[in-house]
Amino acid sequence: MKKILFYMSALALFLSLTSCSKEEIDMYSQEARINFDYRTIYSELRDSDYVKMKTDPYRRDSVRVRIMGDLLTANRDFCIKKTENNSYSNTLDIQLDDKYTYSALDTVCQYVYFKVKRPAYKTGRKTYGCNLEFDLTNPNHQFEKGFVEDNSVEVNYVWDITEPKTWSDWYWLGVGDFSPIKYCYMMDVWGRTLDSFITPDGYAYDDDEANAAILQLDAAYKAYKAEHGPILDENGNDIFPDEEE
Structure with a gap:
C-alpha cells in the first residue's frame, strides 16, 4: 500500500512539474508585447523650475517600458499618447514623439523620454496630472497589447516651493x-x-x-x-x- 501511495505521489509531482514547465515555455515563447514598468511618474517642481517657466517652459522626463514574451531580434516601434485622468482638476501639457523605437535588444527594459510643460504656479501643493497610454490604434505601433493594468501610466506633478537654505542669510x-x-x-x-x-x-x-x-x-x-x-x-x-x- 505504501508503495502504491509513493508511486502515485511521484506521478503527481511529475505531472505538476511538466505542467509548470509547459506554462513557462508558453509564457516565454509568445509574441513580444510591451508594458509600462510602473504605475506612476511623480515629480515635484521646485524654485529652479519656476525660474525656467518663461525661458525654458518644458522639462524632460522619462518612463521605463518592459518587453514581455520573446526577446526582440530587431528594433521595433511603438507609440504613446496622452489621455486625461479625471482624478485631477488640473491637466498637463505633454510633448511626445510621433513614435519611439525599442532598441535595447539584449534586455527587456528601456527608458523613453518626453517633455512636460511646467504648469502655472498656484498656491498650495496643487497637483497636476494625466495618463500616458500605448496608442494601440496608431499604425506605427508594432506591439500587441500587454497586461491591461500596465497599458497606462499616471503622470503626477506638484509644485513645492520651499524656503531656500540661504533665506536667513x-x-x-x-x-x-x-x-x-x-x-x-x-x-x-x-x-x-x-x-x-x-x-x-x-x-x-x-x-x-x-x-x-x-x-x-x-x-x-x-x-x-x-x-x-x-x-x-x-x-x-x-x-x-x-x-x-
Missing part, C-alpha cells in the same frame, strides 16, 4: 519671513533663485550683486504696488508691508 534679512508667494515674486523680478547668488566657492556672496538685487526688488515692488495694490501672501498679508514711521 544676513544679506536677505530685509525681505522678512518666508512665504512661497513672496519668493515667487522675488524670482519674477530677478529671473533667478536665491541660492544662485552664492558665489562658485559656495560660501559667500558678491556684495555689489546682492545689494543691487535688494534695490531692484524694492523699486520693482513699489512700482507694482502703486499701480496694482499689494500682493498678498498665503495668509492675506502684504508680502512687503510699508515700514511704520
